[in-house]
Amino acid sequence: MAGPRTRHAHATETRELILTTAERLFAEHGVAAVSNRQISEAAGQANNFAVGYHFGTKTDLVTAIVRRHAPAIEHRRMDRLRTIQSSQTLRDWLGCLVLPTTEYLASLGSPSWYARFIAQATTDPALRQLVIDETTASASMGGVSEGLKRLMPVLPADVVAERSDMSRHLIVHVCAERERALQEGTTTPRATWEGAAIGLIDALVGLWQAPFTPTQ
């Protein structure tokens, strides 16, 4: 008979397996297209309610997938933020936005699914706000946001909000397309994640420094 320690280890293993399987299926097909039952089956669970038993609702499952990755990215961003805290160079601050994500994705090897999972989840009307909050309402993102505002005092709040949204779109979708291309073996504009990050930072420097046209 299995003792409590063994049962606990087994449950942890099952949870991990479900998270990995769900992330891949959501990345491939979209969150709304995949049922808890399909995830249970693909994860080899005899019980079709395994996902519900271990995670509750689909929203809880999506949150659990995000939280499996977010702390590692947050940790990288806090480290970088400490190093560049007093920098007056826009490029350093935009590096804080881009590099923690691209370096983390590079560390996962290929195939990874997290970039496409985030792209799918932020395109899903029921989940996008949750996922945006989970990934951007962190201490480090607050720090980057403050830094950008300080560096670009000429930009009105609306334009800062607009360019922050644009930066998020660029990072999410450039990373998702690159992750897909790496898996499919198709051409990418840059050879490495490091190169992709440099391309993103170059573009974001231009985007944030661009003169703005006020509208009413």
Added chain:
Amino acid sequence: MAGPRTRHAHATETRELILTTAERLFAEHGVAAVSNRQISEAAGQANNFAVGYHFGTKTDLVTAIVRRHAPAIEHRRMDRLRTIQSSQTLRDWLGCLVLPTTEYLASLGSPSWYARFIAQATTDPALRQLVIDETTASASMGGVSEGLKRLMPVLPADVVAERSDMSRHLIVHVCAERERALQEGTTTPRATWEGAAIGLIDALVGLWQAPFTPTQ
């Protein structure tokens, strides 16, 4: 007994109803999440095979939705291209990229679904290439692409490809988020589609003019 003319008119009406319904459902839930049967039901078709009968596969249906809108956008872009053909101003060429889409979306009124439909379809691995080809492999997009290369001779082909992809991501996802916010009545950085277009063009001018860092 209905004559052939009446039957033809009825079939055209049914096709239109299915296209409108499918576009909305795909925009809301993602393409993979919605079955032909759900579309037939939501379009009030007694026959659950109505979508298959009128359109064939889901890929054919997605293509038909794109082709319902693409010619109007293409027409606007060709007109604008003719006006700015000899312009040496980057802003004019980026206006050719942005304005035909934003002006068309503005003309649809709210709620529209096309911007979110395109965001969903280009996040779907099975459909993204098809939709990208349908929306960017046109005569007018070829003209804009040539114009941008001519104006930015210093950029290597890889960087042109990278920034073209980035421009597409920005236009698709800024428009989709704005369309959703308009429907939900939430805040947008700009009050009008015209303002959103100006914000996009400002940002793209910066993105394209940004110095680039070569990587191997």
